[in-house]
Amino acid sequence: MAEFRRRQNSDRWHWSRACSNYPTEEDVIISHTIPEYGSLCEECKEKEPLEKD
Numbered sequence: 078m079a080e081f082r083r084r085q086n087s088d089r090w091h092w093s094r095a096c097s098n099y100p101t102e103e104d105v106i107i108s109h110t111i112p113e114y115g116s117l118c119e120e121c122k123e124k125e126p127l128e129k130d
């Protein structure tokens with residue numbers, strides 16, 4: 078499973094390091110499961126489609 082991360086001032090989750098908006102700061106919120114709130118980044122979906130199993 079991917080690692081989801083978002084910036085503290087955003088509710089958009091990223092998981093692809095290829096995403097141009099992927100948070101690289103240290104001060105981010107990390108989730109190891111698909112987040113149940115907020116939104117999923119469209120660019121990350123393109124770069125790294127989520128597995129559905």
Ligand SMILES: [Zn+2]
Pocket residue numbers: 090091092093096097098099118119120121
């Ligand atoms: Zn993204």
